[in-house]
Amino acid sequence: MTRCDWAINNALMQxxxxxxxxRPEYDDRQLFRKLVxxxxxxxLSWQTILNKMANFDQAYDGFDIQTVARYTEEKVEALMLDAGIIRNRRKIExxxxxxxxxxxxxxxxxxFSAFLWQYVDNQPIINHFKTVDEVPTHSAISDQLAKDLKKRGFKFVGTTTIYAFMExxxxxxxxxxxxxxxxxxxT
Structure with a gap:
């Protein structure tokens, strides 16, 4: 047995x-964090995000949902100056x-957990892929969840992003x- 191919050569990725x-996550704050x-x-590469994860946690106040929802234009400007995160105004907003x-x-x-987990009948979907090439970038469920999130007004939630989030x-x-x-x- 070994690790999935994408995690073999890098300690942080491992x-x-x-x-x-x-690993199933049900905490709303952690779900919001992972979505962001x-x-x-x-x-970008996931490696880039992993390298900046601690900075994201600090810059976004531990991803407290209520706090982030109250961010002002001044906070957006401060985040735009923070080299420890991805400084993309559209993503920050x-x-x-x-x-x-x-x-x-x-x-x-x-x-938020109850809303998300209903899409998989509250049970993880367990796939049986043998190679990384078999792993899809989206599914019918990620297509539907992305569509429903967009209908509710969410931004930057395309089906590929949502499938990665679901994983x-x-x-x-x-x-x-x-x-x-x-x-x-x-198990």
Whole structure:
């Protein structure tokens, strides 16, 4: 048994692969955090985001949803000056906007988690891929979730971003069948 191919040659990627990726997450703050990180990854390597993750946590006040939703233009400007994060105004503004949308979902569903996990019937989808080439970049479910999030007003939530998010939060288990994490993630 070995790790998934993408996590073999880098210690930071290995740690993320072994301790975060594919593990079911139900905490609203952590779900929001991972959504923002995946939004910021669009167009970049995941390695870039991992290298800046601690900076993101600090810059975005630990991803407290209520706090992020109240960010002002002054906070946006401060974030634009923070070299420790991705300084893309549209992504920063989308994070703030999406925090407001998460709050609406929490009021409607009781939690962001309940809203998200209903898309997989509250159980991780466990795929059985043998090679990284078999792993898709989207699915019918990520297509639908992305469409529904966009309809609710979310930004930077295309189906590829949402599929990566679903993998990250364990809604989808795409650890290869030969992966050392496979056994513990499927029991």
């Amino acid at each position: 740690r993320y692969h072994d301790t975060v990726w594919g 990180l995946d939004m910021n990854q669009a167009g 989308a994070a703030i906007h999406n925090a407001k949308e998460v709050i609406k979902i929490q009021k409607e569903y009781g939690s 990250a939060v364990g809604m989808v288990n795409d650890h290869l069948v030969t992966c050392i994490c496979r056994q513990e993630k499927t």
